[in-house]
Amino acid sequence: MMPVQPHRVCVAGASGRMGQMLVEAVIGSGDCVLAGALDRMASPALGLDAGAFAGRHTGVVIGADPVAGLADSRFLIDFTRPEGTIEHLRACVAHGVKLVIGTTGFSEAQKAEIAEASKSIAIMMAPNMSVGVNVTMKLLEMAAKALSTGYDIEVIEAHHRHKVDAPSGTALKMGEVIAAALGRDLKDCAVYAREGVTGERDPSSIGFATVRGGDIVGDHTVLFAGIGERIEITHKSSSRSTYAQGSLRAVRFLAGRSHGLYDMFDVLGLS
Template identity: 60%
Template structure:
């Protein structure tokens, strides 16, 4: 059965990439294209940027979601949470790649998962989620005598730091160490900081140019250094991961899932 897909932020870079991925797949179809209120793209064909029309016009009317099975949302927390309310009304499942939710926002997602099925992830890339699994294994083996540092770089337009993916990497390491990230994270360093404390996870954030997303985790020990790196060169990896999540959700009614579950890694 063909899955009817709605896409939020349809005129943005990620939205357009998602539209192209949906159009190229045989088992999904674009049924709704949303954009923010007042966008210049309202009323335009959602596929116009590809040089072909698909007959789906971009709209800011959230009531259009009743025509979809699943909404894919890579926008911003405030927009995603607004969409979440409407999706619950119409029984539309959600795939959420939005990052930067506060505690209240995360609680809203969890509560909504009692009514609709949701996949949310800091990163939808299949490769990145494999890295999360590798980090669990590495951190378990390197729990003593090794210092963990996470370095990430993104384009200059990214508004949150560190990235959601970097945070998720830190959480994977902390879990393997039987810790919570909030207790052992060092988010920044400046001035005379003193010697590095054992058992901490350091973060470094770089911003510039058009970098889509680079992440490196360093386990530094005496006499050796292990580095696990993922570099994204094209946003299609997030779109393909999202479609894989859509196929997973097709057979779920409620629940809150992550990409590790989608990929069968846990």
């Protein structure tokens, strides 16, 4: 029997908090190997070994050129910024590299470009790679259908002080899942801010509240508030390692696909 070849993975944003967690996860896995590491042009980590932060020698140097970074890779995991991810997407299409996207905050035009690219390469895109978060999404879908009348729905999320987009991509995805279960479009029923005399709450709306502070990795609660009772479904992350492990599950899932756009429900068999 021929030995199974490891999945050759490139990590984008390799010197960032999430990037370092991804590098560690790839190194520690039994079926993946670090084949490339990318970072922004201004990063002080350029030229360093990708495992230097952990005192590990990987032989992979962090660079800023996507073509060079992807030259020996079959997969790219990207948790960077929308503009960086789109640049990497184009390089992946040009070189036939499969892509795992954890970046959030894309514009509609950028989402359309990702969808178009998935006709050529396999892409898994999700605002949250945590297995627990995605099981929570499924629970929210079930709860929304059962609590479709008589309950007001609010999504509350909290993240660290460095997060640049709000609400979080995970919170928005939760809203989308709930809205779809109720036969609504989130664009038409979301309320992102309340201030002053707002009037009574529209019972068909889905509200969002955002907290930013400290080093909170990611907390999400969906409140279904009825008369005489309330149901709260909560997920709390204490480490980014769960996102990294979910990303590797996505790599394994994409290994058997040539093209198409997938999400974590597909990866976990929850669709």
